[in-house]
Amino acid sequence: MKRIVLFLATNLAVMLVLSVATSLLGVNRYLTANGLNIGMLFAFAAVIGFGGAFISLLMSKTMAKWSTGARVIASPSSSTEMWLVDTVAKLAKRANLPMPEVAIYDGEPNAFATGATKNSSLVAVSTGLLQGMTRDEAEAVLAHEVAHIANGDMVTLTLIQGVVNTFVVFLSRIVGYVVDGFLRRGDSENTGPGIGYMVTSMICEVVFGLLASIIVAWFSRQREFRADAGAAGLMGSPVPMQNALRRLGNLHTEPLPQNMAASGIAGGGSWMALFSTHPPLEQRIAALGSR
DSSP states (O other): OHHHHHHHHHHHHHHHHHHHHHHHTTHHHHHHBTBOOHHHHHHHHHHHHHHHHHHHHHHHHHHHHHHHTOEEOSSOOSHHHHHHHHHHHHHHHHTTOOOOEEEEEOSSSOEEEEESSTTSEEEEEEHHHHHHSOHHHHHHHHHHHHHHHHTTHHHHHHHHHHHHHHHHHHHHHHHHHHHHHHHTTTOOSOOSOOHHHHHHHHHHHHHHHHHHHHHHHHHHHHHHHHHHHHHHHHHTSSHHHHHHHHHHHHSOOOOOOGGGTTTBSSOOOOTTGGGOSSOOHHHHHHHHHTO
8 A cells, every 4th residue: 555655646746846836836827817728728737747747757767776775886896796787788789778777776576677768777676686586587577677668668658647647737727717616606806716726726636646547557557568578578488587477476575665666577466456557467477478
């Protein structure tokens, strides 16, 4: 539950900050001064929605390093670090990608890939995963993360988040305008939006944002299947990826920080499956078996 709440909070945070800032600057009053301007409202919603999503994308690598304590391997200091860098380099070459930054962090088994572009990407793996898996299994996990980069998943998910954010902001203000009009019916002295508009819009933004996260989570689950298939292609066989997923099922994993929840190799089912960013491991293994 905590993982889900933190993940959803991250999706909403930047957008809410931008919404509050524009409200304080008087943008909402401009949109509603002479009745609700639908065209201007939609343009405003798109700026807030996509602006929040792309700001989060641009910050993703820095935030990932900070939140996990990941240390970029500039110069390998052990045989494990040497193997890790060499393996990522080999997989990136197979995928026709520039060499990503490679990082390692202390923690339970997990790994993730992030970055704003394919030319500025990061692959990070936990010490727990390296210690708990065979080299073939760990290589399959790295191939999965490299496949995420090759598929452009970070940008795709950002675009999807931007679209749903846009509709969240747009519909929230529509509802806010209707509620404010109802509360102020008969009041002919004030022409701008009232407190009812502000409060209702903010509440709806949170509620609609939670519902929109179901859509984002669904796309996130689909990209996991694609990254698994991409890993099988890079490895030349689905077997290493299947073995890695089975191993994950037997290992204790911990959730990544909120901003990285959708990027890790480990994750999956819970009683709130609609909000899960990863499919159940059994479904991922079965999907690889059908290749």
